């Protein structure tokens with residue numbers, strides 16, 4: 001039986017992983033300023049935090065949570081949310097939207113992106129004119 005989790009519970013999990021740290025102020029290297037939680041189609045929850053590095057080699061909290069999900073051999077995301085240390089839910093950046101869409105055909109039409117405490121959108125609404133559809 002797949003365990004259901006409410007949006008509110010998923011949002012709470014993002015706050016639980018927030019752990020803002022400035023690793024190297026001179027280089028602007030920080031971690032944990034954004035937390036992400038995702039629920040898979042199978043009912044698993046994975047979390048992650050951002051890693052901001054110099055030279056553009058860091059990655060978003062979504063990226064981190066998705067990597068952990070894939071490590072556990074899951075690819076289909078039912079819901080995903082990110083919460084910033086500035087105290088707001090923030091939608092995924094363009095790179096993360098593309099990442100979510102490329103790892104599973106399920107995700108483009110089905111992943112629910114939580115964009116506020118009481119509002120969400122499907123990935124396909126946030127990533128219209130998907131280029132991958134032209135390769136079918």
Ligand SMILES: [Zn+2]
Nearest residue numbers: 060092093096
């Ligand atoms: Zn991102």
